[in-house]
Amino acid sequence: MDLGLEGLRAVVTGGTSGIGLATAKLLLAEGCRVALCGRDAARLADAAGPLRAAFGDRVLAERCDVLDKAQVEAFRDAVVARFGGADILVNNAGQGRLSTFADTADEAWGDEFRLKFFSVIHPTRAFLPALEKSASAAVVVVNSLLARQPEPHMVATSALRAGVQNLAKSMSVEFAPKRVRVNAILLGIVDSGQWQRRYEAQAKGGETKEQWMAKLAKEKGILIGRLGRPEEPAAAIAFLASPAASFITGASLEVAGGVSRFA
Ligand code: NDP
Numbered sequence: 001m002d003l004g005l006e007g008l009r010a011v012v013t014g015g016t017s018g019i020g021l022a023t024a025k026l027l028l029a030e031g032c033r034v035a036l037c038g039r040d041a042a043r044l045a046d047a048a049g050p051l052r053a054a055f056g057d058r059v060l061a062e063r064c065d066v067l068d069k070a071q072v073e074a075f076r077d078a079v080v081a082r083f084g085g086a087d088i089l090v091n092n093a094g095q096g097r098l099s100t101f102a103d104t105a106d107e108a109w110g111d112e113f114r115l116k117f118f119s120v121i122h123p124t125r126a127f128l129p130a131l132e133k134s135a136s137a138a139v140v141v142v143n144s145l146l147a148r149q150p151e152p153h154m155v156a157t158s159a160l161r162a163g164v165q166n167l168a169k170s171m172s173v174e175f176a177p178k179r180v181r182v183n184a185i186l187l188g189i190v191d192s193g194q195w196q197r198r199y200e201a202q203a204k205g206g207e208t209k210e211q212w213m214a215k216l217a218k219e220k221g222i223l224i225g226r227l228g229r230p231e232e233p234a235a236a237i238a239f240l241a242s243p244a245a246s247f248i249t250g251a252s253l254e255v256a257g258g259v260s261r262f263a
Contacts, residue, residue, distance in 0.1 A: 004243035006031030008136060009083040013037055013066050013123050014093030016047040018192025019142060022230035023090055023237045028055045030238060032088070035079045037064035066093045066119045069126075076126040087134040088241040089127045091120045092142040095194050096157045104156050116160035120167060128180070137180040138241045141168045142233070145186045145256045165252065172250035181249040183240040188256025189220060190228035223258030 010027045014020040015036025024036045028051065036051075038044050041063055048061035060082050064075040079086055097104075097112050104112075120141055131137040147165040150158035165184060172182035189195065191213060203212045213227050233255045239245055240253065254260055 001244060003030060003238060004136070005238065005241075007033075008087040008242075009033045009035075009079070009085060009134075010088035010090065010241065011035045011037075011079055011086050011123070011127060012090045012092055013064075013119065015061075015090075016040070016043045018194070019187075019190060019230045019233050019237075020090070020092040021047050022234035023092065024051065024059075026231070026234045026238050027088070027241075028058060030242075033058045033060070033083050035060040035062065035075070035083065035086075037062050037066070037075050038093070039063065039065045066122055067114060069122050072122040072126045076123075076130070079127075080130055085133055086127050086130040087136050087138070089123060089131060089139045090142065090237055090241065091123055091139065092237075094119050094142075096144070096146075096154055098154055098198075099156060100153055101155045109156055112156040112160055116157070116164050117167065120164060124171065128175070128178075131180045132178045134180075136243045136246075137178075138245070139171065139175070139180060139182045140237050140240050141182070141184040142237065143168065143184045143186055143252070145188050145254060145260060147186060147252075148262055149260060168252075169250055176249060181245070183245070183248060183250070184252045185233055185236050185240065186252050186254045186256065186260075187233055188222060188228060188254070188259045189216065190230060190233055190255075192230050195227065217257075221259055222256070226257070228255065228257060 010032045012020050012024045015024040016038035024034045027034050051059045062075050062078050064071045143164050144161045146158040147161035168184045199212050217226050236255045
C-alpha cells in the first residue's frame with residue numbers, strides 16, 4: 001500500500017534517538033522531507049550525520065528543547081524557511097519518570113506536568129498555522145498505555161499521560177474544521193534509549209540485555225513475549241500521519257504487544 005507520504009514535510013520532536021529517530025528514518029524512506037530536533041548537540045550530530053548522508057537536503061536537524069517556547073518558535077521558523085511549510089507534526093520528545101506517590105515531591109509533579117503537556121502544546125501551537133495551510137495535515141501524539149493502565153511506580157507519568165490523552169482528543173475536535181487530523185499512539189514497552197538506561201541502572205551482575213528484556217516482558221505480561229522495537233511504533237506513526245489515514249482522527253492506537261487489560 002502506498003501511504004502517500006512522498007513529498008510531505010514532517011517534523012519529529014525528539015528525533016535523535018529511539019522511536020523518534022526510527023520515525024524520521026521511515027518518513028525519509030517514504031519520500032518525506034523531515035525536520036528533527038533534540039536538546040543534546042552530540043546526539044543530534046550523531047543522528048543527523050547518517051541521515052544526511054542517505055537523504056541529503058531532505059533532512060533538517062536543529063537543537064531545540066520543546067519546553068522552551070522561543071526555541072520551538074525558532075525551530076518552526078527554520079522548518080518553514082527550509083521546507084516552505086509543514087504537513088506532519090509528530091510530538092514525540094520526552095521521557096518517563098520512575099516514582100511512586102510517596103517519593104514524588106511537588107516540584108517533580110510540576111516538572112512532569114510541564115514535560116508531558118508543553119512537549120505537545122508548544123510544538124502544536126507553533127506549527128498549527130503551517131499545518132492549517134497543508135492539504136494533508138496530521139498531528140501524531142506519542143503517548144503511553146499508562147494513560148489507560150496506570151503503574152504505581154510511575155504515578156506522575158501515568159496520571160499526566162491520561163491528561164495528554166484527553167488533550168489530544170480535544171485538539172482533534174477543535175482542529176477538525178481546519179482539516180488537521182490528530183491521533184495518538186499508546187505505547188507499551190519499546191526498547192529504546194530510556195530502556196537502555198534502565199537496563200544499565202537495574203541489571204544484576206552479568207545479566208545480558210536480552211535476558212533482562214525477556215524477564216521484563218514476562219513480568220509485564222506482554223503477550224507477544226518481547227519488548228517492542230522502535231521501528232514498530234514508527235510504522236504506526238507513519239500510517240496515522242499519512243494520507244492513507246485520511247478518515248482517522250481522534251483515535252488512539254495501542255502499540256504494546258497485547259499488554260492492555262482493557263477492551
Ligand atoms: P529516547 O530516550 O530514546 O528518545 C527521546 C528523544 O526525545 C531523544 O531524541 C531526546 O533527545 C528527545 N528529548 C527528550 N526531551 C526533550 C526535550 N525537552 N526537547 C526536545 N527533545 C527532547 O526515548 P523513546 O524513543 O523511548 O521515547 C520516545 C517517546 O515515547 C517519549 O516521549 C517517551 O516518553 C515515550 N514513551 C516511550 C516508551 C518506551 O517504552 N520506549 C513507553 C511509553 C512512552 P535529547 O535528550 O538530546 O533532547
